[in-house]
Amino acid sequence: MKHARIVYEGIIHDAAERDGQLLLHDGRLMREDAVTWLPPLAPTPRPRTILALGLNYADHAKELEFKAPQEPLVFIKSEGTLTGHRRFTRRPEGVQFMHYECELTVVIGQTARKVKRDDAYDFIAGYTVANDYAIRDYLENWYRPNLRVKNRDACTPLGPWLTDAADVPDPMALALQTTVNGKLTQAGNTRDMIFDIPFLIEYFSSFMTLQPGDLILTGTPDGVVDCRPGDVVVTDIEGLGNLINTIE
Amino acid sequence: MSFMPSGTVYGTLLNFRSEVQAMTAQMDQPPYKAPPKAPVLYVKTANTWSAHGTAIPVPARVLEVEVGATIAMLMGDTGQVAGYVLMNDLSIPHLSFFRPPVKFKCLDGFLGIGARLLSAAEAGEPSAFTLEVRINGEVKQVMDFGNLVRNASQLLADVGEFMTLGVGDVLMLGCDVGRPLAKAGDRIEISAPGFGTLSNTLVTEAA
Numbered sequence: 001m002k003h004a005r006i007v008y009e010g011i012i013h014d015a016a017e018r019d020g021q022l023l024l025h026d027g028r029l030m031r032e033d034a035v036t037w038l039p040p041l042a043p044t045p046r047p048r049t050i051l052a053l054g055l056n057y058a059d060h061a062k063e064l065e066f067k068a069p070q071e072p073l074v075f076i077k078s079e080g081t082l083t084g085h086r087r088f089t090r091r092p093e094g095v096q097f098m099h100y101e102c103e104l105t106v107v108i109g110q111t112a113r114k115v116k117r118d119d120a121y122d123f124i125a126g127y128t129v130a131n132d133y134a135i136r137d138y139l140e141n142w143y144r145p146n147l148r149v150k151n152r153d154a155c156t157p158l159g160p161w162l163t164d165a166a167d168v169p170d171p172m173a174l175a176l177q178t179t180v181n182g183k184l185t186q187a188g189n190t191r192d193m194i195f196d197i198p199f200l201i202e203y204f205s206s207f208m209t210l211q212p213g214d215l216i217l218t219g220t221p222d223g224v225v226d227c228r229p230g231d232v233v234v235t236d237i238e239g240l241g242n243l244i245n246t247i248e
Numbered sequence: 249m250s251f252m253p254s255g256t257v258y259g260t261l262l263n264f265r266s267e268v269q270a271m272t273a274q275m276d277q278p279p280y281k282a283p284p285k286a287p288v289l290y291v292k293t294a295n296t297w298s299a300h301g302t303a304i305p306v307p308a309r310v311l312e313v314e315v316g317a318t319i320a321m322l323m324g325d326t327g328q329v330a331g332y333v334l335m336n337d338l339s340i341p342h343l344s345f346f347r348p349p350v351k352f353k354c355l356d357g358f359l360g361i362g363a364r365l366l367s368a369a370e371a372g373e374p375s376a377f378t379l380e381v382r383i384n385g386e387v388k389q390v391m392d393f394g395n396l397v398r399n400a401s402q403l404l405a406d407v408g409e410f411m412t413l414g415v416g417d418v419l420m421l422g423c424d425v426g427r428p429l430a431k432a433g434d435r436i437e438i439s440a441p442g443f444g445t446l447s448n449t450l451v452t453e454a455a
Contacts, residue, residue, distance in 0.1 A: 046254075046294040046297075047253075047254075047255055047256050047293075047294050048294075049293040049294060049295065049354075051350070073347060073348075074348065074350050074351075075348040075350070076290070076291040076293060076348065076350060076354070077291075078256040078258075078291060078411075078417075079256065080256070080411060080412055080414055081411070113356075138286070138410070140282070140284055140285060140286065140288075141279050141280045141281055141282070141346055142261070142262075142280065142284045142288040142345055142346070143261065143288055143289070143290055143345060143346075143347065143348045143349065144346060144347060144348075145348075146286065146288065146289070147258075147289045147410070147411065148286045148410040148411075151289075151410075151411050152410055152411055153411055153412050207307070207351060207354070207355050207356070208293065208295050208296075208350075208354050208355060208356060209295045209356050210295075211294070211295070
């Protein structure tokens with residue numbers, strides 16, 4: 001099943017996907033463009049941990065002139081950087097290079113501490129799509145990628161849906177693609193990750209306990225391009241849906 | 249009741265003048281290539297939060313941890329500081345600040361949090377804050393928040409330029425050089441006038 005969280009007439013609703021539309025819990029069926037979308041996540045009692053991978057596809061590492069990392073390059077995002085499907089992300093004035101990053105996102109389903117890779121999939125609630133925008137003008141070599149690049153308000157669209165893990169038999173073989181104004185600019189497959197999902201869950205949970213609702217953004221493949229105000233950026237992962245965002 | 253944050257906790261690197269002085273010779277060299285322009289921040293995730301008085305587990309493989317004593321600002325609404333709280337920002341010692349320090353700073357329990365939130369009115373001017381770190385009763389570090397690179401209001405302004413600090417978010421003022429090391433069995437006490445004492449004992453993590 002695919003789950004969403006939306007605002008309609010000022011009230012937050014949980015909803016499910018039904019024939020390309022939104023089925024609200026009260027039985028109403030809504031069009032996708034009739035509601036305001038939130039990230040498809042239930043609230044957590046404490047701020048969720050959002051881990052994001054850099055350089056986790058060999059081709060992207062090459063594109064950025066880095067050799068593939070020996071261990072995961074991870075940075076942390078805060079909840080304020082998330083936004084929903086069909087929302088807007090701001091390109092600051094005077095910026096030269098702002099690019100999307102289409103990323104398979106793991107949503108943790110159970111408390112995960114010192115999990116072994118063979119058990120890793122038991123700890124996953126489901127999957128969604130992230131567009132982890134970066135503004136490269138602001139890159140500095142101090143805790144790189146620094147928060148000014150990666151933790152800006154509403155700079156990480158997430159959604160549209162949370163797809164149950166049971167409906168994604170092999171998350172390590174999903175096609176990803178991004179289009180900008182309808183033109184294909186990025187294409188890859190999750191099978192090309194350097195550190196796969198079971199590895200990442202074993203690695204992180206070896207030193208930090210993950211809680212239900214925590215996220216792992218697993219990195220992006222080759223093919224990032226500059227995006228301008230007005231551009232419509234659609235990040236799409238096979239079976240998970242098209243996440244639409246517009247640059248303003 | 250003891251204070252616990254409800255929002256994201258951010259730490260600040262290189263916000264004491266002596267910290268910057270200690271790094272100056274390296275700043276133009278690789279991998280940094282230039283001194284930092286924006287505030288250098290990191291996140292202490294919720295799994296790191298330890299209440300005052302609780303034991304903090306240290307993995308058996310980690311011989312010593314670095315004690316990053318500081319005072320942090322708690323954000324209220326409309327971008328104002330609601331109050332201040334003591335923090336014990338523990339790290340596995342590391343020499344490079346090139347990559348985000350997740351595996352050094354985000355271990356379970358690695359942030360001691362003071363029980364007492366001092367309101368902005370009670371606390372007064374943050375540049376007048378001082379604190380003392382004791383390990384097993386012996387004074388190991390004395391800090392004077394008059395030596396910040398960005399004072400509290402400048403730090404808030406420069407962070408606010410690129411992201412919003414929401415209600416309940418917490419931003420540390422920074423940790424000075426001379427951070428003491430501690431090991432399993434040690435009792436760490438951080439005290440500051442008006443704030444009382446934040447006390448945590450390190451214990452070897454159960455296998």
